[in-house]
Amino acid sequence: MRTCFSRFSSCVVMLFSFAALLAATSAAAQNKGEPGKFDFYLMNLSWSPEFCSIQGVSPQCAAKPGFILHGLWAQNNDGSYPVFCSEEHGPAKPSENLDLTPDPSLLDHEWAKHGTCSAVGPQRFFAMEREAYHSLKIPAEFVHVDQEISMTPDKILGLFYRANPAYPQGSILLSCGRNHLTAIEACFSKDLKPIVCQGLRTCHANSVKITPPGTAAQ
Numbered sequence: 001m002r003t004c005f006s007r008f009s010s011c012v013v014m015l016f017s018f019a020a021l022l023a024a025t026s027a028a029a030q031n032k033g034e035p036g037k038f039d040f041y042l043m044n045l046s047w048s049p050e051f052c053s054i055q056g057v058s059p060q061c062a063a064k065p066g067f068i069l070h071g072l073w074a075q076n077n078d079g080s081y082p083v084f085c086s087e088e089h090g091p092a093k094p095s096e097n098l099d100l101t102p103d104p105s106l107l108d109h110e111w112a113k114h115g116t117c118s119a120v121g122p123q124r125f126f127a128m129e130r131e132a133y134h135s136l137k138i139p140a141e142f143v144h145v146d147q148e149i150s151m152t153p154d155k156i157l158g159l160f161y162r163a164n165p166a167y168p169q170g171s172i173l174l175s176c177g178r179n180h181l182t183a184i185e186a187c188f189s190k191d192l193k194p195i196v197c198q199g200l201r202t203c204h205a206n207s208v209k210i211t212p213p214g215t216a217a218q
Helices: 002-006 008-029 048-055 104-113 122-135 153-163
Strands: 030-032 040-047 067-075 081-083 149-151 172-177 180-188 208-210
Touching (some): 040 048, 040 122, 048 067, 067 122
Parallel strands (some): 030 081, 180 208
Antiparallel strands (some): 149 208
16 A cells, blocks of 8 residues: 555556456456357355345345345356347246246346356246256255354355255355355356356455345445
């Protein structure tokens, strides 16, 4: 920090350059892709007290405690991922999936942005989401959270691996924001077998707070 104060001009240039680099990296990470052209799937289970508060989504979302299915995303081993791969219409009855993703607008968005890249069609894609969701057992410690608790990332991931012994080390990731749990992610092959994640990062906070429903951090 003292270096920045003593060399203010050069630091400003460096900061703007770094911001430009991040923007370019983010733009390169997601590209309009071709259906079926990707390496594996990433399932994101958002922790609803944080996700529903931050995203400001529908009341149905906030009413569902615990982990909700954000989506099943096509990913590449180099960290990039395809999006909006076609104009194919979504499922005829998207409401059938509200038990997993309790927000209609999010369901529409997930199909348009990620599902169209699967090349399996809407019915099969959402069936795969359901299969992946139910294949990952949620540890008992996260089923009924009635007060804020803190755990290390290693502790959280350890609980998930113990509850899911068929998942190899490196196949489950932790996402955090402001030192709060925001999501658990898991990687799958195209035929939905748990695999080691490639090109992705996990949370490295010293300690992660787990917010109970109705009291998301502001």
